[in-house]
Structure formats: C-alpha cells, structure tokens
Amino acid sequence: MTATGKSEILTTSPRATLGAAMARHPAAVRLAPLIGLTWFVAVWHLLSLRYPPFILPGPASVMARWVEKLADGSLIAHIAATLSAALPGLALGALAAFALGAPIAKSPLAERLLSPFIVASQGVPFIAVAPLLFIWFGNGLGAKVLICALVVFFPITINVIAGLRSTSPILRDLFRSLGATPAETFLKLELPSALPFIFAGLRVGGTLSMIGAITGEFLSADRGLGFMINLGNGLYDTALVIASVLTIVLIALGIYGAVRLAERALRMARWAA
Amino acid sequence: MLIADRISHTYPNGVEALRDFSLRVARGQFVAIVGPSGCGKSTLLRIIAGLIQPSAGEVRLDGERITQPSSRIGVMFQDAALLPWRTVEQNIRLPLELGGRAARPVAPATRRSLIAELIHLVGLGGFEQAYPHELSGGMAQRVALARALITRPPVLLLDEPFGALDAMTRENLTALVEGILRETGTTAVMVTHSIAEAVFLADHVVVCSPRPGSVVGNVKVELPRPRAWTMESWPEFGALVGRVRALLTQPTQATARAKLPTQWP
Numbered sequence: 001m002t003a004t005g006k007s008e009i010l011t012t013s014p015r016a017t018l019g020a021a022m023a024r025h026p027a028a029v030r031l032a033p034l035i036g037l038t039w040f041v042a043v044w045h046l047l048s049l050r051y052p053p054f055i056l057p058g059p060a061s062v063m064a065r066w067v068e069k070l071a072d073g074s075l076i077a078h079i080a081a082t083l084s085a086a087l088p089g090l091a092l093g094a095l096a097a098f099a100l101g102a103p104i105a106k107s108p109l110a111e112r113l114l115s116p117f118i119v120a121s122q123g124v125p126f127i128a129v130a131p132l133l134f135i136w137f138g139n140g141l142g143a144k145v146l147i148c149a150l151v152v153f154f155p156i157t158i159n160v161i162a163g164l165r166s167t168s169p170i171l172r173d174l175f176r177s178l179g180a181t182p183a184e185t186f187l188k189l190e191l192p193s194a195l196p197f198i199f200a201g202l203r204v205g206g207t208l209s210m211i212g213a214i215t216g217e218f219l220s221a222d223r224g225l226g227f228m229i230n231l232g233n234g235l236y237d238t239a240l241v242i243a244s245v246l247t248i249v250l251i252a253l254g255i256y257g258a259v260r261l262a263e264r265a266l267r268m269a270r271w272a273a
Numbered sequence: 274m275l276i277a278d279r280i281s282h283t284y285p286n287g288v289e290a291l292r293d294f295s296l297r298v299a300r301g302q303f304v305a306i307v308g309p310s311g312c313g314k315s316t317l318l319r320i321i322a323g324l325i326q327p328s329a330g331e332v333r334l335d336g337e338r339i340t341q342p343s344s345r346i347g348v349m350f351q352d353a354a355l356l357p358w359r360t361v362e363q364n365i366r367l368p369l370e371l372g373g374r375a376a377r378p379v380a381p382a383t384r385r386s387l388i389a390e391l392i393h394l395v396g397l398g399g400f401e402q403a404y405p406h407e408l409s410g411g412m413a414q415r416v417a418l419a420r421a422l423i424t425r426p427p428v429l430l431l432d433e434p435f436g437a438l439d440a441m442t443r444e445n446l447t448a449l450v451e452g453i454l455r456e457t458g459t460t461a462v463m464v465t466h467s468i469a470e471a472v473f474l475a476d477h478v479v480v481c482s483p484r485p486g487s488v489v490g491n492v493k494v495e496l497p498r499p500r501a502w503t504m505e506s507w508p509e510f511g512a513l514v515g516r517v518r519a520l521l522t523q524p525t526q527a528t529a530r531a532k533l534p535t536q537w538p
Contacts, residue, residue, distance in 0.1 A: 168354075170350055170354045171356065173324055173350065173354075174348070174350065175371065177322050177323075177324060177348045178367070178371045178372060179342050179343075179371060179373075181371075181372070184370070184372075188356075189356070
C-alpha cells in the first residue's frame with residue numbers, strides 16, 4: 001500500500017488538485033498558463049522597446065531568428081549534437097546510479113565504502129572539472145557525455161537508494177515466509193516498490209542532463225546549442241542567444257514529459273506483475 | 274504435530290520477549306494464543322514461522338526442526354500485506370512464483386482453476402481484476418487468506434489478522450476461516466487479543482503472561498463444529514470466555530499494582 005500511496009503523491013495528486021480547482025473555476029484555471037505566458041511576452045515586448053536589440057531583443061525578433069535557424073536546418077543539427085551528448089550521458093549516469101545505489105541500499109559495508117564518494121561527487125564543481133575531462137578524454141563526444149553523466153548521477157543515486165529502502169517490512173516478511181530467493185525479492189518486491197522514486201530521480205536527472213551537455217559545449221565544441229549560445233554572445237546576436245536558451249528549456253521540458261510518459265506506460269503495462 | 278519446545282527469546286536490544294514458552298498442537302487442531310499486548314505472542318508466531326531464530330528452544334513440525342521459513346507453514350499477517358501493484362488474482366498466485374517454484378511451475382490450467390476455486394471459496398467473485406486500494410479491509414484479508422491457502426500448507430499461522438476490522442466483518446471472516454480450516458483439516462495457531470474470537474475459533478485457548486511471555490494456562494474449548502456466532506449467547510461460551518479472562522487478568526493486575534509508585538510525586 002505504501003508504494004502506491006507514495007507514487008500517487010508524486011504523480012497524480014497535483015493533477016487531482018488541479019482537477020478540483022478546475023471544477024471550481026473552470027475557465028480561469030484552464031487558461032491560467034496561457035494568461036501567464038501572454039503577460040510574460042507582453043512585458044518582455046514593452047521592455048524591449050526601451051533597449052537596443054543587442055541588449056534585449058523583442059519576442060518577435062527572437063521568434064524570427066528561431067524560425068530562420070530552423071528553416072536553414074542548423075537548429076536541428078545543433079539540437080541533435082546536444083542531445084547526442086545529453087541522452088547517452090543520462091543513460092550512463094542512470095546506469096552508474098543503479099550500479100552504485102543498489103549495493104549501497106542493500107549492504108552497510110557498501111554504504112560505508114561508497115557513500116563518501118557519492119556525496120563528494122555532488123560537491124565537485126563540475127564546471128571547473130570539465131576542462132580536466134577534456135584533457136583526459138579529448139575534445140570529442142566522450143568528455144561531454146561524461147560531464148552529463150556526472151551531473152545526473154547524484155539525484156538519481158539518491159532516489160535509487162531511497163526507493164530500494166522504501167520496501168514495507170511486512171511485505172519483506174511475507175516474501176521471506178514464502179521462501180523467496182534474494183533475486184525474486186529484488187525483482188518482484190524491492191524494484192517495483194522503488195519505481196516511483198527511480199522515476200522521480202530520472203525526471204530531475206533528465207532535465208539536468210541538458211545543463212551538463214550545454215556546459216560541455218560551452219567549454220569546447222563546434223556545434224550544439226551551447227556552441228550556438230557562445231556564437232551568439234560573440235557576435236552580440238542576443239536574439240540568437242535567447243532563441244537557443246528557449247530551445248534548451250523546451251527540450252528539458254520534453255525530456256521531463258517523456259520520462260513521465262514512460263512511467264505511465266510502465267504502470268499501464270503492469271510491468272511489475 | 275507442531276511443537277514449540279521451551280522457547281525463550283531476547284531481542285538484541287535486551288528486551289526479553291519470551292521465557293520457556295511451550296506449545297503442542299495436534300494435526301488439524303486450532304490453537305489460539307491470547308495475552309496482553311507486548312507479551313511476545315507475535316514473536317512466538319514469527320519464531321514458529323521460521324522468520325526469527327529463538328535464543329533458546331526449538332520448533333518442530335512432525336519431528337522436523339524448523340529453522341527457516343517452510344512451504345509447509347503459511348502465514349497471515351496483521352496487515353493483509355498485499356502488493357499494491359498486483360490485482361487480486363495476481364496477489365493470490367504470488368506464492369506459486371516464489372521460492373524457485375517458477376522453475377517448476379504449476380500447469381497454467383491447474384493454476385487458473387485453483388485460483389478461481391479459492392476466489393470463490395473466500396467470496397471474492399467479481400473482484401479478480403481489482404487492485405488492493407479498491408478493496409475494503411475485510412476483502413483485503415480475504416485475499417490474504419486465499420494467498421495463504423494456495424500452496425495448501427498443512428499449518429497456518431494467523432497473527433491478529435482480524436484486529437483492524439470492524440465487528441461485523443470480523444464475525445463474517447472468523448466464521449469463514451473456521452469453515453475453511455475445518456474442511457481442509459489445516460493445523461492453525463492464531464495470536465489475538467479478542468477472547469471471544471479465540472473461543473469461537475479454537476480447540477485450545479492458550480493464555481500468555483505479560484512480558485516475558487510464558488504460558489499461564491490452557492482452556493480447552495469443546496463447543497461443537499461448525500461454529501456459529503449465535504453460540505456466543507450460549508452459557509458454555511460465556512463460561513469459557515470467563516475462564517480465559519480470569520487467567521488473563523490476574524497476572525496483569527499484579528503487574529499493574531507492582532508498577533504503581535508507592536508515593537505519587
């Protein structure tokens with residue numbers, strides 16, 4: 001029961017609250033995001049009238065720059081370059097998080113041995129360490145993937161550990177009384193109980209992986225959204241910088257949504273059964 | 274014959290839960306253990322289930338020593354302990370998938386008819402595809418009962434399985450359990466703090482002292498089977514409840530007196 005309770009808090013309750021709110025003020029609440037966005041764009045536009053475009057370009061010129069980059073195909077190429085670092089980085093970080101988080105959750109020895117490193121990994125200022133990685137692994141994709149992996153590693157690990165430890169003691173007793181092997185207990189009890197936590201970690205990690213990739217491209221790249229921002233900064237093409245940043249935000253939201261969809265699909269497929 | 278032989282148990286934190294607790298349960302008999310809360314009766318059940326090792330003494334089932342969970346002993350816990358991500362049907366078949374049993378599976382057709390039969394037996398027809406959060410407490414315990422029975426264990430241990438239910442549901446479920454155990458000839462040990470429930474279900478009611486738990490007395494129940502809750506108004510039923518209560522209250526009051534400070538601060 002506990003696991004469902006938790007997963008519902010994590011996934012469905014905001015929707016339920018929104019649903020209840022919609023019942024009270026249907027139109028206003030449903031349109032709220034749109035209203036907020038309109039205000040934001042309007043204020044941005046008014047502010048942009050007071051400054052030269054290299055300081056603050058208006059929404060229209062940013063949009064124009066975005067469409068132009070999209071039309072000549074370069075935006076897609078940059079997005080592809082960034083994702084080719086971010087997604088493998090996310091996968092690598094998640095894999096490492098699982099490989100270290102699972103033993104830490106299960107064994108006190110592993111916890112004493114490994115957790116100092118895990119916590120230390122969070123303290124590492126990765127933006128300062130990144131140049132080292134370029135020295136060690138070259139200017140190619142490898143170093144950028146590693147930066148992403150480092151960035152996403154910590155939040156996912158913490159969630160894997162918390163999730164694998166969230167198993168209800170009574171269910172543990174039940175599995176023991178039924179003579180379940182350690183592998184059966186892991187696959188049929190601990191892992192399904194941990195899933196809501198693991199997906200919460202993946203959602204955070206997924207959005208962070210974009211930041212990792214952009215950082216890498218900032219330091220050394222000839223393509224990618226980070227490179228595009230660098231280019232825009234160099235040319236005082238502020239519209240290009242803002243267009244790139246908005247693209248990054250959209251992609252991060254997309255990754256977040258994709259993880260949510262994967263979680264829902266998994267639950268629908270009753271994977272754990 | 275299920276024998277608990279001079280079981281003593283002290284937890285690592287120094288709490289002495291049981292001292293020299295002995296119990297003999299003949300095949301097909303129902304023994305209920307009643308006692309004040311914290312008397313170590315749940316500990317005793319966990320020891321019989323092989324979930325924990327006693328500090329001293331041993332448990333034997335038909336002469337074989339129990340040191341770890343056995344497929345011949347089923348357990349019903351206080352909480353229904355259902356997997357929230359599995360349907361009623363999937364929860365009931367869980368025991369068939371564990372303990373390496375998946376390697377030598379029950380034929381699917383046999384399994385399906387077994388599950389259907391059990392679902393019918395515990396009165397859950399129509400709820401095969403429901404999830405635990407859609408069930409009431411009583412229905413969840415029916416699922417737990419069906420799950421405990423699917424491996425046809427000769428011994429069933431019940432750890433206050435009806436404690437959290439309302440009175441009506443409790444009566445229905447105890448009557449159901451009584452009927453099923455009688456028909457299947459299952460040996461049962463139940464821990465409870467309801468005297469009426471103990472008398473209703475058991476052949477013997479064993480009364481347990483406050484911590485460290487040991488046997489204070491044993492009341493033999495000779496009410497006819499099948500039992501019905503209408504028997505509660507019989508004089509014999511009342512007399513049995515009275516005898517159990519007498520055994521139960523004496524030591525408790527003695528402890529209560531001993532614990533009172535002689536002078537209030």
